[in-house]
Each structure stands twice: as C-alpha cells, then as structure tokens.
Amino acid sequence: EIVMTQSPATLSVSPGERATLSCRASQSVSSNLAWYQQKPGQAPRLLIYGASTRATGIPARFSGSGSGTEFTLTISSLQSEDFAVYYCQQYNNWPLGGTFGGGTKVEIK
Amino acid sequence: EVQLVETGGGLIQPGGSLRLSCAASGFTVSSNYMSWVRQAPGKGLEWVSVIYSGGSTYYADSVKGRFTISRDNSKNTLYLQMNSLRAEDTAVYYCASTVIAVAGAYYFDYWGQGTLVTVSS
Numbered sequence: 001e002i003v004m005t006q007s008p009a010t011l012s013v014s015p016g017e018r019a020t021l022s023c024r025a026s027q028s029v030s031s032n033l034a035w036y037q038q039k040p041g042q043a044p045r046l047l048i049y050g051a052s053t054r055a056t057g058i059p060a061r062f063s064g065s066g067s068g069t070e071f072t073l074t075i076s077s078l079q080s081e082d083f084a085v086y087y088c089q090q091y092n093n094w095p096l097g098g099t100f101g102g103g104t105k106v107e108i109k
Numbered sequence: 110e111v112q113l114v115e116t117g118g119g120l121i122q123p124g125g126s127l128r129l130s131c132a133a134s135g136f137t138v139s140s141n142y143m144s145w146v147r148q149a150p151g152k153g154l155e156w157v158s159v160i161y162s163g164g165s166t167y168y169a170d171s172v173k174g175r176f177t178i179s180r181d182n183s184k185n186t187l188y189l190q191m192n193s194l195r196a197e198d199t200a201v202y203y204c205a206s207t208v209i210a211v212a213g214a215y216y217f218d219y220w221g222q223g224t225l226v227t228v229s230s
Contacts (some may be wrong), residue, residue, distance in 0.1 A: 005147075018193075030212070031210050032210050032214065034217075035214040036217075042218055042222070043203055043220035043221060043222050043223055044203070044217075045220070046216070046217065046218045046219075046220075049208070049218075051214055055218060056218075057208065087153065087154060089154070089172060089216060090214075091210050091212065091214035091215055091216045092210070092212045092214060093212070093214060094214070095156065095169060095170070095214070096156065096159065096167050096213070096214055096215060097144060097146065097156020097157070097159065097169065097214065097215050098156065098214045098216065100154040101152050101153070101156070102153050103153060
C-alpha cells in the first residue's frame with residue numbers, strides 16, 4: 001500500500017501570506033493526487049484533483065503542482081476561511097479508495 | 110446544489126449492528142458512484158466501501174464481510190449496513206460521490222456532513 005506523508009504537520013501563517021504544503025508518496029502515483037480541505041466539525045471539501053486541477057468553485061488562490069512522488073498545495077494569500085486541515089490523497093493504486101496523508105493543519109500565526 | 114445528509118449514527122455495543130443512511134438531493138444516487146469514507150476521532154480518512162451505478166460493490170479489507178453498501182433508487186438514498194461492530198469502527202462516517210480515475214482508484218467530489226458511530230460497552 002502506498003504511504004502518503006504530509007509536511008509539516010502544522011503550519012503557522014499570517015493572513016495574507018503564502019502557504020506551501022507538501023505531500024510525498026512512497027512510490028509514484030503519477031498525477032493521481034487530490035487535495036481536500038477540512039474545517040472543524042465539517043466534511044472534507046475537494047480542492048484539487050489530477051494534482052493541479054481545481055475543483056468546481058475553488059478560488060484561484062489554491063493551486064496544486066507536482067507529479068510522481070512529490071506534490072505541493074499552495075495557497076497564495078491566506079484568507080481567514082482558509083485556516084483548516086488539508087489532506088492529500090493518492091488514487092493511483094490499491095486500495096480502491098486510495099490512501100490519504102495524515103494532514104497538515106494551517107493555523108493562524 | 111448537491112446535498113448529502115447522513116443519519117443513523119449513535120452509540121452501539123461491540124458486536125452490534127447499525128444502518129446508516131445518506132439522503133441525496135440535487136443529485137441522483139443511482140446514476141453515480143457512491144462511497145462511504147470514515148474518520149476515526151482525531152485521525153485521518155479511510156475509504157470504506159463503494160457502490161457503482163451498475164450495482165457492483167467493493168469494500169476495504171477492514172470491513173469486508175461485516176459491512177454492506179446498498180441504495181434505494183426510489184428514495185434516492187444510500188445505505189451502509191454495519192454488523193459485528195468493533196471498537197475500531199468508531200468514527201464519523203461520510204457518504205461521498207465518487208469519481209473513478211483512469212488508474213481505477215477513486216477520489217471524492219461531494220461529501221455529506223457525516224454521522225458519528227461510537228462502538229463501546
């Protein structure tokens with residue numbers, strides 16, 4: 001099973017600053033990588049799929065990049081509503097539902 | 110607007126059974142692939158099961174033989190029948206519409222708000 005490792009575990013950022021989140025796969029997942037945002041008490045929300053394609057309604061300040069084993073989610077200018085936990089998920093390989101990373105919490109600095 | 114609303118969670122003793130429901134609006138369950146994904150308290154996300162539009166079903170190894178996914182097309186509702194529950198099944202259970210990638214695995218584009226299942230004596 002592919003292991004997804006996210007770093008850092010916690011990222012402290014001031015509003016308006018850029019946030020860069022990393023996700024590493026234990027083996028290549030091509031571009032079959034999704035990013036989700038989860039706020040406390042809420043369901044995850046799909047942000048990015050195909051490593052770099054924004055989902056419907058996702059603001060342009062969210063961007064994804066990478067392929068193979070190294071991926072990045074960038075939030076260009078953090079807004080108050082962006083403070084949340086972010087998960088990456090590979091869907092290139094077994095199990096059918098893919099595997100998720102442990103998450104990065106983006107908190108207010 | 111797509112809305113998915115889960116119900117049916119609660120406190121159940123180990124070995125017990127529970128059925129979760131996910132009612133959909135703005136969206137046709139039978140025309141889409143639908144999954145259950147769970148999240149243990151303070152933990153990450155784990156895919157549990159999927160049902161294809163054609164009716165095929167698949168399960169994570171951790172629940173195979175104990176959980177059954179189904180749907181009622183007339184009610185536009187997805188279900189998860191959970192039997193022989195264990196403490197490690199304690200989690201918030203989300204239903205989610207599912208996209209199958211070319212590679213064959215899934216990602217999830219719309220999610221419900223979740224329902225908490227607690228397995229404890």
